[in-house]
Amino acid sequence: MTIKSLGKPAKYSKLQANIAVHFPFSIGHRICEEKKIKKKNPLALFPTHHQLAAPRRRRRGASFSPVRRRRVGPRNPPPPTTVLRERPPVNSTAAPAQSEMKQVSCSVVNKCLAYNPCLSRNYYQRSHTVKLQRSQAGQIILPRKLRKSTLWQTNFTQRQIATHCSSDLSTSCREELPSYLTVNVLKDQSCARQGIFRKVIVILNPNSGFRSSREVFYQKVQPTLELSGFMMQVVETAYAGHAHALASTVDLSTCPDGIICVGGDGIVNEVLNGLLGRDDLEEAIQLPIGIIPAGSENSLVWTVLGIRDPVSAATTLAKGGITPIDVFSVKRTQAGITHFGLTASYYGFVADVLQLSEKFRLHFGPFRYVIAGVLKFLSLPQYRFEVNYLPLSPRRNHKLLLVTEKCNDHLAADSSAEDNWVTRKGEFLGIFVCNHFCKPAQGLLSPVIAPKAQHNDGSLDLILVHGSGRLRLFCFFIAYQFCWHLLLPYVEYVKVKHVKVRPIGKTHNGCGVDGELILGEGQTEWQCSLLPAQGRLLGRHRSASE
Numbered sequence: 236m237t238i239k240s241l242g243k244p245a246k247y248s249k250l251q252a253n254i255a256v257h258f259p260f261s262i263g264h265r266i267c268e269e270k271k272i273k274k275k276n277p278l279a280l281f282p283t284h285h286q287l288a289a290p291r292r293r294r295r296g297a298s299f300s301p302v303r304r305r306r307v308g309p310r311n312p313p314p315p316t317t318v319l320r321e322r323p324p325v326n327s328t329a330a331p332a333q334s335e336m337k338q339v340s341c342s343v344v345n346k347c348l349a350y351n352p353c354l355s356r357n358y359y360q361r362s363h364t365v366k367l368q369r370s371q372a373g374q375i376i377l378p379r380k381l382r383k384s385t386l387w388q389t390n391f392t393q394r395q396i397a398t399h400c401s402s403d404l405s406t407s408c409r410e411e412l413p414s415y416l417t418v419n420v421l422k423d424q425s426c427a428r429q430g431i432f433r434k435v436i437v438i439l440n441p442n443s444g445f446r447s448s449r450e451v452f453y454q455k456v457q458p459t460l461e462l463s464g465f466m467m468q469v470v471e472t473a474y475a476g477h478a479h480a481l482a483s484t485v486d487l488s489t490c491p492d493g494i495i496c497v498g499g500d501g502i503v504n505e506v507l508n509g510l511l512g513r514d515d516l517e518e519a520i521q522l523p524i525g526i527i528p529a530g531s532e533n534s535l536v537w538t539v540l541g542i543r544d545p546v547s548a549a550t551t552l553a554k555g556g557i558t559p560i561d562v563f564s565v566k567r568t569q570a571g572i573t574h575f576g577l578t579a580s581y582y583g584f585v586a587d588v589l590q591l592s593e594k595f596r597l598h599f600g601p602f603r604y605v606i607a608g609v610l611k612f613l614s615l616p617q618y619r620f621e622v623n624y625l626p627l628s629p630r631r632n633h634k635l636l637l638v639t640e641k642c643n644d645h646l647a648a649d650s651s652a653e654d655n656w657v658t659r660k661g662e663f664l665g666i667f668v669c670n671h672f673c674k675p676a677q678g679l680l681s682p683v684i685a686p687k688a689q690h691n692d693g694s695l696d697l698i699l700v701h702g703s704g705r706l707r708l709f710c711f712f713i714a715y716q717f718c719w720h721l722l723l724p725y726v727e728y729v730k731v732k733h734v735k736v737r738p739i740g741k742t743h744n745g746c747g748v749d750g751e752l753i754l755g756e757g758q759t760e761w762q763c764s765l766l767p768a769q770g771r772l773l774g775r776h777r778s779a780s781e
């Protein structure tokens with residue numbers, strides 16, 4: 236069985252099956268094999284650059300086909316094009332195969348451009364190792380050469396494109412790729428090009444998290460924001476409380492499009508409190524707050540906008556949009572001081588850990604919470620509180636409030652109007668009053684503390700962890716990791732409008748608000764209330780914007 240006797244390659248298809256069955260190493264088998272390989276990896280059957288450049292040497296003693304044996308000429312075989320000239324009438328196979336392979340190769344190039352790390356340069360280099368055995372290859376001369384000679388020319392160029400594209404993409408690290416693509420996309424739709432500018436103030440906390448907020452902002456965020464038309468005045472905080480001072484005194488006409496915070500939840504909380512403490516509250520409350528996460532937790536932006544990396548945050552800001560969010564207030568009743576928050580306020584063990592963790596901030600950064608938590612767990616005190624809460628009535632009207640007076644005055648009037656208060660008194664390991672479901676950005680399992688809470692549902696979610704002791708606390712934290720903590724018999728979960736927490740005796744009397752500790756003095760009572768949809772965040776949740 237030789238190839239010459241088969242005539243035109245177009246007729247092979249009918250014979251292939253039979254031949255493949257009876258002669259496993261014959262042409263039928265060979266073509267079937269090639270098709271299989273081509274299906275898996277279209278480029279596998281084509282030669283490398285190296286193979287193309289260097290003519291193949293004959294090995295001594297290697298078996299040759301009859302055609303080759305008869306050929307008289309130079310030692311090195313002529314290039315495939317010469318063979319084509321000798322036997323031209325095979326366009327029927329070459330032409331369709333060529334167009335088919337063009338399509339395949341184009342799709343491969345597209346795949347490369349879409350950046351799949353598996354399809355990087357190494358992938359294509361590896362693909363050349365899929366070769367047929369020499370003994371099999373020797374049996375077919377003409378069809379293989381024809382296919383090769385015609386396809387090599389077209390695919391060599393396409394392979395080059397694919398290799399270059401993939402090498403361009405594969406050399407950049409994975410983390411930087413999104414910003415590379417983002418910048419390209421934004422270049423096309425640039426607001427700056429269209430003359431749309433947004434004037435904002437950027438407040439950057441250089442002490443946040445791993446103290447990398449400067450690098451994060453100037454390298455990853457600023458270019459994207461500038462491209463999308465943000466005119467930014469950047470201010471770095473010099474001391475704790477600086478962001479609060481800036482937000483409470485800034486001329487609002489210099490930043491009509493918002494204040495962008497680069498840091499953690501603490502810096503956002505300072506800005507919020509600065510704005511809500513202003514005399515021109517009506518205007519200030521309208522000012523949206525943007526967040527570039529660079530802190531230890533950044534639970535707010537992760538939970539509400541679904542973002543936990545600075546590049547995505549910059550893209551979200553660039554896209555625009557506003558997300559309304561409820562604000563809650565925590566009032567220290569005796570002193571008459573009110574603090575505002577967006578995430579949660581907590582009392583008991585977690586507030587105690589927060590206070591201790593500040594000692595480790597300098598040396599351990601975001602890991603300070605773990606160290607303080609373990610230490611406090613080992614020397615666990617008792618926490619006794621009296622908790623009064625006003626449950627959310629099902630007929631509650633969620634209409635937005637008009638800000639015509641100071642938030643504090645409104646809260647006092649609203650809470651005293653109803654008298655269905657529920658009282659709980661005793662030992663509590665923890666008390667959490669959550670404004671949203673509080674998903675920590677760090678952590679393996681990403682648990683949530685209040686699964687039913689929404690950032691704009693007009694209610695607060697109260698979680699009471701009754702009792703005391705390390706075993707209970709340990710079980711609670713394990714269950715919390717899997718989001719089973721609400722199933723525990725000593726955990727109470729209720730949606731509320733107002734909560735009053737009063738520490739009893741020598742219990743730790745501090746209160747944590749959005750990761751910031753507010754210390755009480757003597758017999759303190761904390762009163763927690765809601766201001767529905769009073770806050771505005773720059774950007775929208777990914778799913779909402781899509």
Ligand SMILES: Nc1ncnc2c1ncn2[C@@H]1O[C@H](COP(=O)(O)OP(=O)(O)OP(=O)(O)O)[C@@H](O)[C@H]1O
Pocket residue numbers: 440441442443444445472473474475476477497498499500501502503505530531532533534749750751
């Ligand atoms: N220049 C500064 N020097 C010292 N402390 C600062 C400075 N600027 C801000 N702070 C304080 O740092 C505290 C923490 O800031 P931030 O919340 O941004 O980071 P974080 O605590 O690491 O993150 P998270 O709150 O998400 O855990 C804030 O209470 C703020 O008052």
